[in-house]
Amino acid sequence: MSQILTKDDVLKVAKLARIEISSQELEDYLKELSEIIEYVKQLEKVDTSNLKPTNQVTGLSNVYRNDQVLDYGYTPGDLLDSLNKIEDSYVKVKRVIE
Amino acid sequence: MWPSLKDLAKDLRNGQVKSVDLVNKTFQLIEDNKEYKTIISVQKDSALKKAQAIDEALKSGHKLGRLAGIPFIAKDNFLTIEGYTTAASNVLKNFRAPYQATAINLLEEEGAICVAKSNMDAFAHGSSTENSDFFTTSNPFDQERVPGGSSGGSSASVALNIAPFSIGTDTGGSIRQPASFCGIVGYKPTYGLVSRSGVIAMASSTDTIGSLTKSVSDGILIMDIISGQDKLDSTTLDSQYKVDSKRITKVKKARIGIIKEYLDYGLDDSVRKGLDLTIQKLKDQGFLLEPVSISSLPLALAVYYVLCPAEVSSNLSRYDGLRYGYSDDQSKDLEDSYFKNRTNGFGKEAKRRIMIGTYVLSSGYYEAYYKKAQLVRTKIINDFKEVFSKYDFLIGPTVPTVAFKKNSKNSPLEMYLNDIMTVAANLAGLPAISLPVLMNDNLPVGIQLIANQKKDNELLSLALEVEEILKS
Numbered sequence: 178m179s180q181i182l183t184k185d186d187v188l189k190v191a192k193l194a195r196i197e198i199s200s201q202e203l204e205d206y207l208k209e210l211s212e213i214i215e216y217v218k219q220l221e222k223v224d225t226s227n228l229k230p231t232n233q234v235t236g237l238s239n240v241y242r243n244d245q246v247l248d249y250g251y252t253p254g255d256l257l258d259s260l261n262k263i264e265d266s267y268v269k270v271k272r273v274i275e
Numbered sequence: 276m277w278p279s280l281k282d283l284a285k286d287l288r289n290g291q292v293k294s295v296d297l298v299n300k301t302f303q304l305i306e307d308n309k310e311y312k313t314i315i316s317v318q319k320d321s322a323l324k325k326a327q328a329i330d331e332a333l334k335s336g337h338k339l340g341r342l343a344g345i346p347f348i349a350k351d352n353f354l355t356i357e358g359y360t361t362a363a364s365n366v367l368k369n370f371r372a373p374y375q376a377t378a379i380n381l382l383e384e385e386g387a388i389c390v391a392k393s394n395m396d397a398f399a400h401g402s403s404t405e406n407s408d409f410f411t412t413s414n415p416f417d418q419e420r421v422p423g424g425s426s427g428g429s430s431a432s433v434a435l436n437i438a439p440f441s442i443g444t445d446t447g448g449s450i451r452q453p454a455s456f457c458g459i460v461g462y463k464p465t466y467g468l469v470s471r472s473g474v475i476a477m478a479s480s481t482d483t484i485g486s487l488t489k490s491v492s493d494g495i496l497i498m499d500i501i502s503g504q505d506k507l508d509s510t511t512l513d514s515q516y517k518v519d520s521k522r523i524t525k526v527k528k529a530r531i532g533i534i535k536e537y538l539d540y541g542l543d544d545s546v547r548k549g550l551d552l553t554i555q556k557l558k559d560q561g562f563l564l565e566p567v568s569i570s571s572l573p574l575a576l577a578v579y580y581v582l583c584p585a586e587v588s589s590n591l592s593r594y595d596g597l598r599y600g601y602s603d604d605q606s607k608d609l610e611d612s613y614f615k616n617r618t619n620g621f622g623k624e625a626k627r628r629i630m631i632g633t634y635v636l637s638s639g640y641y642e643a644y645y646k647k648a649q650l651v652r653t654k655i656i657n658d659f660k661e662v663f664s665k666y667d668f669l670i671g672p673t674v675p676t677v678a679f680k681k682n683s684k685n686s687p688l689e690m691y692l693n694d695i696m697t698v699a700a701n702l703a704g705l706p707a708i709s710l711p712v713l714m715n716d717n718l719p720v721g722i723q724l725i726a727n728q729k730k731d732n733e734l735l736s737l738a739l740e741v742e743e744i745l746k747s
Contacts, residue, residue, distance in 0.1 A: 273608065
């Protein structure tokens with residue numbers, strides 16, 4: 178059966194999403210993702226002329242608030258305390274360049 | 276069995292029962308029901324401390340909130356200050372939240388006590404809890420079957436009478452479907468009625484927060500407490516639309532459309548029986564019920580499984596392990612750490628959805644899939660608008676089947692198809708409720724009622740009536 182996606186497609190999206198996949202996983206995902214994409218492809222045939230895309234369902238737009246600091250009972254320090262690695266309130270990460 | 280929330284609150288106020296005893300009883304019940312695997316973590320010390328404080332305050336005659344001293348269980352995707360918040364994912368296995376979900380805060384302000392966090396499909400991706408990175412919950416009526424999902428741990432806990440109520444999230448049916456499988460009441464409000472602040476995001480344009488209870492009136496009380504505008508979530512609706520117990524009225528007349536497209540789908544005999552029975556009983560009471568066609572509804576699942584993974588891929592991009600969550604110390608540089616943290620942290624279903632989402636959003640496919648799905652979403656919304664100009668409510672099954680056996684779905688798509696009757700309400704932002712109708716071969720059957728946006732008080736009024744009629 179010809180798959181709707183190719184192995185290259187799956188490897189490409191995995192890389193874009195920063196996920197490594199083994200060769201066995203590649204086979205599985207190729208089959209599963211193809212099946213799902215095949216199913217959603219039915220939308221292709223639907224006539225949607227004169228329609229606008231929906232991003233938000235309840236009709237709210239441009240919700241403003243006053244530009245002022247509010248106290249929610251926690252400090253920036255509390256939030257930083259929940260992080261993996263911090264140094265002087267900076268997030269510490271692995272080396273970026275050689 | 277727990278009394279109704281109102282009676283329980285009254286017993287506490289009158290000093291007939293003590294909160295400490297209720298909280299201890301809940302922990303004992305969690306222990307007694309361990310084999311069902313409904314709970315991920317408990318908050319024993321903090322819960323008992325809070326219960327003691329409430330008992331003392333009640334004893335000295337202080338006026339306390341509407342749920343003062345009542346224990347509850349939260350799905351593990353609600354951030355809580357106490358204990359851990361994992362979303363049943365290895366990524367957040369040891370995560371302690373620095374702040375708390377608005378819904379939890381509102382319940383605590385009324386004196387409710389969070390005692391435990393319940394199992395779910397990891398990041399709420401699923402319909403069975405089989406996608407939990409930790410373990411699968413069992414259905415209270417048959418341990419070989421699933422409780423539904425993703426709020427499966429919450430639903431099973433309430434059905435097993437472990438706690439008087441639970442709260443969950445519904446992005447494509449994750450409250451209603453497990454409620455149907457476990458024989459309890461599951462309420463999904465209008466989009467934006469309850470703040471999403473402090474709830475781990477799945478698909479932001481359809482994520483909603485609701486109640487899992489033994490009765491409609493308990494659900495009304497919980498929704499009354501947790502709904503309303505919140506400064507921390509700019510998509511919340513004006514509080515004039517919130518659930519308000521005082522606005523729950525007796526419904527004598529209503530025009531109810533029976534969703535035709537759902538009848539044509541291969542329904543279990545028991546589900547058809549449950550629906551037919553409800554329709555007949557409602558007709559006997561003078562309600563107008565007739566079949567109505569919503570021709571775009573069969574497209575809802577395809578729309579959902581483009582938009583939901585797209586939003587998932589975006590929302591889950593934050594789990595790179597740099598700031599919080601699973602982090603692999605062995606990675607050699609920043610780029611490598613992204614790969615290692617995400618590859619080892621995410622489970623299979625999360626990866627699947629991230630990849631589908633990334634695909635439908637990627638250059639060259641965006642128009643064909645993502646944009647097209649947004650357009651068909653508009654079509655579905657328009658169809659609902661038209662139907663609600665003629666009918667006050669819609670009725671249909673919640674799920675085409677009763678609870679299915681564990682490991683019985685052969686592919687991810689087969690699992691997704693289970694959501695076929697719940698996703699439409701999410702895409703259109705509509706309120707919907709699943710009510711238990713009958714037991715068939717010792718398995719519960721549920722039906723679903725849907726209303727127009729912002730008609731939550733009307734829908735809950737009708738649900739109260741339907742619950743009463745079904746008892747007769």
